[in-house]
Amino acid sequence: MNQNNHPLLVTKIALLLLLWGTGYALSACEVRGTGDLGIVIERASGSIQIIDTTQRISLGRVEGLGDLSHASAVYSRDERYAFIFGRDGGLTKVDLLCQKIEKRIIQGGNSIGGAISQNGKWVAVSNYEPGGVRIFNSNNLELVSDIKATPLSESKRSRTVGLVDAPGDRFVFSLFDSGETWIVEMRDDGSSTTQKFSGVGIQPYDGLITPNGRTYIAGLFGEDGLALLDLWHPENGVRRILDHYGRGEQKLPVYKMPHLEGWASAGERTFLPAVGRHELLVVDSSSWQEVGRIPVHSQPVFAISRPDGRQVWVNFAFPHNDTLQIIDTESLEIIHQKQPGKGVLHMEFTPRGDEVWVSVRDKNRVEIYDTESFELLKTLPMETPSGIFFTNRAGKIGL
Template structure:
């Protein structure tokens, strides 16, 4: 038994890293914060509100996102420069880093945790890698389109999410499509294409139960809905009249649909080009109400129990957070964390929310019950915050 114990600890460690270099602890209250300008991560402890490691050398993190391995030990970071980096958060080290494309916009991890998918602006398409060693499993090119100069190129891929049954779903910005990519047989990816879903899909999300995939449309009002239980029914347009008769405002930053909210059978979505949060009945996908807010919403996020919605905003209103009560659908508080309030992340059970404030070089932590500031952490130009609880949530 003694020899087996020694073997167990040996295989957990990376080459060249001793046991004393790594933490021996659970990862359930850990996470990472992206330092976008420095190209680095801070590994943090959400219980004690402190930094455990700083990991450098991750490239261009100007639009970075991340997913976790199912054991919550490894975080996979998708950089804007096409970089895909696997980081061990218990050792604070990069395990492997590759440049898989020219310009990538995000990614997802498969239901069983074995595959990492990356969506690319350039050259377009989706690449799928082994979560173990980042070796290439599949290279799926996007539909070819003609740009304004008459040149042929692959469509940008956006809104890539994981879905049940070892599938990924993605939308194609230039060609107006959504695809289901079935990776149940990694050697033979099966692609189901849905064309003419709407003009310029810019992002996508999957509902927490994994049933519905929704693509936001930049080129027209409305969203595209795909029922993943019944893909044979194709896509349909929902909320196609929410902006009708209203003047479109300049869009300084696209809303992030992965930061949407579900609470009490209602969906809360950011309206494109409007100072409003849309409240939608998730049973029939019809609008219930528009909640006027401080600016153009970027993230509209629910506290884990669904009792509150926290909203941040695009420039020039990006110094503000508003809190919405999901029972009354009224704004109950307006906070002013500071300029460059970019991202939010709730602790796993929702007693606190961490907010990146870029222009103050800090992350602020608020108690959600009182909406009072409780902690500040120095972070160099923080943006995305990703906690390990995401490892067990579909679409995150």
């Protein structure tokens, strides 16, 4: 009997040791895929939560990321690391598997988003103060290029906005105060060349790039219309589109600037949030002519299309930021409306669009909805959540 039991006992002990070892490994650095992971920014507490969209759970919280108002994130091409851009100039590289800060630097005084290059080597950050774009090695966050924006006075340079990545390891951004769009092309050694386009319009406030990486568009705050740059033919310069939009109409006060990133491109039509109006603009994606306007609840902030392009989800500016509207892109009708609560700040679709995660700041939670039935599937507690970023952004141009 003893003889029979002995190997069994050894197996048991071995198994226990193995389980203990695995448990230890899980709590330190998990061995798993990252394709269904993401982060939620907790803007007031300077933290993020790492979430799993398959199980609809939070895996944990990473703290110590500084002022995260208006924070955004991009991902390394292996979808393991998130690069988070904070308002206070912080650039933080977070390891999703180990749930820890890999490296954190304060690279500027006041920042407004960033981008990662096509080859994954370079991370660029757009700064208000000091005005310009700084480019870092994505491995170690060492500065490789410091692009200084156009000087406005001896001590001040233009603020930069609307920074995106473009094919060919390029970064494109606009200069709010000097009305320019610049293309920075990276070389393998981290040095860069800059091509400048001036007179694009008054106060470009944000920019976007089409999902195919061809067209860069800057929204203008100081005048009507948008500034378009064809990156296949930059020699043609920047041209104005939709410049009759809103002419002679009184704009409403703008309490929250609309975002162009994550804009809705649904087949032949593109949906853009209008500045200072309770409307979405419907634009033909090839001619860039306005083909319609959709009256909506209030001033739109984000208009984001479900990955299949069938629906566009819209949230709104203060003081009407408690509402979400869903538009059918074929009929252009509002097919559903929700009131999750004050501070609906951002929406992110799961990679194939079956579900959408919505941050509801003042309720301190994220709500997960089914995008066909619009049913609330689950809520997760978060501290003043704002931006939600899923890892599948790693494979997308301009995100």
